Amino acid sequence: MIAELGHLALILALVLSLVQATVPLVGANRNRLALMAVGRPAAQGQLLFIVFAYVCLTWTFITSDFSVALAASNSHTATPLIYKITGVWGNHEGSLVLWAMSLSLWTVAVTIFSRNLPEPFMARVLGVLGWISAGFLSFTLVTSNPFHRLIPAVAEGRDLNPLLQDPGMIIHPPLLYMGYVGFAVAFAFAIAALLTGRMDAAWARWSRPWTTIAWVFLTAGIAVGSGWAYYELGWGGWWFWDPVENASFMPWLLGTALMHSLAVTEKRGAFRSWTILLAISTFSMSLLGTFLVRSGVITSVHAFATDPTRGLYILALLVLVIGVSLVLFAWRAPKLSGGGTFSLASRESSLLANNVLLAVATGAVMLGTLYPLFLDALNLGKISVGPPYFEATFVPLMTPVVILMMVGPFVRWKNDDINRIMRRLSVSLIVSIALGLGAAVLIGHVTWRTVLGLSLAAWVLIASIKLLMGRMADRQGASAGARMRGIPASWWGMWLAHLGIGIFIIGVTMVESIDQHVDMKMRPGQTAQLAGYTFTFRSVEGVQGPNFDAARATIDVARGERHMTTLTPEKRLYHAQQMPMTEVSIHVRPLRDVYVSLGDRLEDGSWLVSLYYKPFISWIWVGCILMGLGGIFAAADRRYRKLAERRVAAGALQQTT
């Protein structure tokens, strides 16, 4: 019964999304306020029904209703409650409902927080979002009904994939989806701008906070996902250039470009058609990612069970959404005038250069991800592309991005003096290279990649300090605290996010350069040495979990004579799927992780043990946290919000004609 109610609610949500997709657009076209006003209640009602359907679906998992096929394949009576709840999205059908729910949440958020938008503009934004929602809801209902009944019901479920039974997986998919789907808002704003013909500073200002918040979610989602891979997969890696990872990385790269391009459009009125194109492409990347993950055209360790009809449906959706918006772009964008002019030495130029580089990097990732498919389609043979390609293309593309990223804030808008900039920055650049080289010598790993990475990181840190000092010097006389408070939040956001990239680069470079790893066969009582640490294998005991049995090893870690910690890695066997899982144990310190995973028991009573020394690996995630915080600061800038409201009010007056 619950399942049928959920199904019905989903159908009603689809009906409402169709209302939202049509009526406000007609209203906007005929300038009828009553019709335009339908958008908001339709969007809000839709959210209500989707949430209801989602709760119903969760209910079938919690109560272990194995007459529902989805619960039967992804849950088990003994699964802990939290993984029954998260199991809802650990599969194709459920994750689509989550997708639709995120979109609906974003839409309702727009109706609440962008109340001051001119009505015709809002109507078009909601109309566009309605079409996307209708597309995904119908996709769910037609090809992937989550409420499908299994008759007769099975006695016991197959349980959620043990890999997904992990705290990281509780928050990773919702964050990622909120990020992915959040770019739909920037997309809808861009399409509405194309439809109304108003692609001005006000439009950019409305889009900015939405784009930034979506980007924050995506950043957090990707970071949590990579953290999960690090400690759950049990082999110490954190990024694998897997197609599904790339699918989330491409919108991130373009989203980053979009955020910066929107800033220029808002402040200087420049790059307008480029910004629109970026808004369209960023969301297109989200859709493409969905297609890659769901259709099975690319093999990946992440891909859920795949089905060609589903692939075809999403492809059709892609053609409709992206095709129509690009036609609209080709038709309307030429009418845009160029906006403000700027010289080669200007902040606009540095931002434009970075934008182009980020777009090219996205293209490179896309090429690597789809290359096997291209070659296969052209009958040129079958290959797969691995991390070496991505590293070889990505490092050279990102190096100038990181350098320019710290130059930009020093340069004036519109026109600046190259000599002035060189004077301000050349010393920092030389010092950075010297520091990078020195640090590489210090850690005893002098390769060009290590030197490059560490120099770039030094460059970001030095330039950040200089930037802060320059900003503080603006208001001589006031106390340091007052001066800091006087700096707008959006500036802090920029500063933090850029600093985060520097921290991130340190983490990546150090791990790639000097991590250490050894696989050992150990018996209780034996010791092993790695990177100056002594590992003593004490004992192994059997442990019972809720839905698994485990062997838990006790390993003492000491440095010299000093006891550091006791690690307890586990080898688990999950009952329902008979799947062995490694549960690693990590000792985290700011400058290094010590990471132990337990392998298998050998017949002679010894165990295979993997020991890792991972220098600076936490810095990767600290960097991501700083980037995310930066985004939050930028989106929360109070001054800028007030300004936006004023401009909106002025814009609304103009629009009433």
Add this chain to the structure above:
Amino acid sequence: MKAKFLVPLFLFFVLIGFLAYGLGLNPREVPSPLVGKPAPQFQLAKLDAPDTYFGLEDMRGKVWLLNVWASWCVSCRQEHPVLVELQRSGLVPVVGLNYKDTLDAAKGWLRDYGNPYVVNVVDMDGRVGIDYGVYGTPETFLIDQDGIIRYKHIGPLNRDAVRNVLLPKIAELTRAG
């Protein structure tokens, strides 16, 4: 309408063409990028004698097959008789890479269905499988005297594949060696 604004649309349709075509292809047929390259080194415990290790070097000088299998793998059972026949023919030694399996289950399987392997090594957490780019079980690698991977078969082996693909390649490699 200026032509340059149509470029994104054009590129998009090229992409869509490929994606649409891709739906009809089977990505599982992607051969390993490792073909023609030295087989990744491994040193793993033997299934029947876990205190002894077996590695790539132990097969140097021979043309042999590395078969990735697991007791939980249904299609492994489907290919099993083919492996048994291959073993009886004595044409090529087959080394089993027991992938993400439990020792007891793996041994039980060999007891129940027969053991076509000259030796079995245990890759319980799948790390060697990752080095070999294993998508799923079963997969079979043909490795030559110098430890170079010559061919990779994804999915269950059948008699046709053995007779028409594997055996000719083996004969060729043996002659060359």
